[in-house]
Amino acid sequence: MGWLILKNDMTFFTSKEFEDKFRYNGNDLGVLCTKTKTVFKVWSPFAERIELCLYKTGTSEEWQRKEMQPEEKGVWKQEYQESLHGMYYDFLVWSQGKAVRTADPYAIACSCNGDRSMVVDLKLTDPPGFEEDTPPQKEKEQIIYELHIKDFSFDKESGIPEKYRGKYKAFTVSNTNGSYLTCMSYLKELGITHVHLLPFFDYGSVNESGDEKQYNWGYDPLNFNVPEGSYATDTLDGTVRIRECKEMIQAMHKNGIRVVMDVVYNHTYRDDSFLQRMVPGYYYRYMEDGSLSNGSACGNDIAAGRAMVDNYILHSVLYWAREYHIDGFRFDLMGLLTVELMNQIRRSLDKEFGVGEKIMYGEPWRADESPMEDGTIAALKENACYLDEGIGIFSDDTRDVIKGHVFYEKEPGFVNGGIGLEPLILHAVTGWKDGGAIFCPKSCAQIMNYVSAHDNFTLWDKLVLSMYKNNDFKTKYPDVLAANKLAAFIYFTSQGNLFLQAGEEFGRTKFGEGNSYCSAPEINMLQWHQTIEFADLVEYYKGLIRLRKKLPGLYDKSALAVSRITEKDIHKHGVVSFQLDNRSDNGNDRWDRLLIVYNAAKEDYMVTVPKGKWEVLADGNQTNICKAVDKEIQAKAQSGILLGRKVE
8 A cells, every 4th residue: 555545545544444454452662681682673554664774873774784674563673692781783674675763762762863773771771779669659649840951950049060960960969968958958958748740751853962952941842752861961872861861760759849840742743753754645644635634733633543653652651651650640731632542542541550549641632633533632722521530631711810811911810800800710719610611520620720830921920911011020119929829829729739830929029021932041940049039929839838738628539529619609709718617537527617818909808607516727928827716807919728627
């Protein structure tokens, strides 16, 4: 079957004829290297022949070439009765008398910039003690902190040695205590449970041997199963990035933090990817006119829903979980993937590692339409009811109602002057389980509550842009600070999972840059001195984290959690309140009921306290107060109040 037929008849790839002849269910594609043997396997059902090319280094001339042997289901194999650890390789794939050179789509190691694959015996890449590495015990509540590897330590004031700044190794530096806490010392003190790392698989937009000031978020996959080389201290030796990536994860585990990997299976960096070169047309979606679909807004869409595409993605996720001890996965543009695939991944992780041990969540949207395979359901927000309960979705509804729409910088939300948003705020606190949005989650376990992420403006910048005309992002405006605290207070007291962008808790600014994916590292980096300038805000977030962890009424993720919420009231413009049942199963709670008030108005508001012995647990300035309150309490302008009723 020729290329033209393949390109114009995409239904062939999902036909019974194709499935019966070419679907390969094995988990051994790529290269397996041990002390005594090296086995190469690739899937290329339309190749006429394939030649394996070996190299002694990532840049040397070809050393040896061998013919691959065809097997069943479109698989080609070559085997050596020796270890080829440290060798590099690629393939010549022949079709219709022409050869295309490609790296291995299933590669687990590669050369600098990824154009050659590398043979590694993975046991030789483990740092000392990695085999015994385990994640910290899972807590009742998960606080996810989104972080870019270079942002973490690029600041000269980070306390990290220069050779490790912007690298995996920065996470292994345990003592950065100077005049203020930074890096790992700071994360431990903050109280978060998970670090969500922006993509650290091998991506294509940065020259790994180039200037350290190069920068990209990394949403441009090249080698899906290889760590990014620009974060390694040595970009030429393909084993170094593997070992140092493992050291990073091991260090976080030792410091009580789990690791979430941001994965991008919806598109590739370039249209002539290694997947495309190995099996032209199979891994991508096409429009009726033969052009590539572009629902990712990155030039192409991976054809999730096809058997070998789904097999590739599933085994890639499991590989990272097994080999690198990754504790969770965030799926970029999950709406371009299918419900069926996401549920398969969820169930596979649960089966191998225990139910819920590995967390999963993703963006339930896409940039544009993309033709899906017949019979599949897109993993979009409106299809949340089809997703397993253990798959979280980002709640852009909550984000936008709190601070205003992300694409309209001047548009305010509830905390920064928006009008008529009180009903939506009360829907948000239930995780939209009681309506108010275009989707209905199975439970609040599916909801990822947040107000800022790497995309769009930081929370601080959005608040400044919507509240001031001069856009001075470095001034510590009191009303912007109050709005920041209130925004945090709202989503920290809403039902669902918690996700925050690194630096949100100390007024992180990107100086009004709303799409900093390739901006200078000085724009993107965490400026650690701000933890001192905004110490009161940092302490407020710390307190909210501590409170959240110990209040069952807030951390409950069950399908019945929404029934805890009662007495939802709109008092006046900008003032809403509700109560929660705070009882746990063991009954050992200091407070059996919570009263939460949000006052986004510009003036104070007097709140009548229900009967019982109530204590103030948090207000607009402090947390963990535990101060008795009588019949009334004043909710200060632009602040929140959390009261707990003592068990009598």
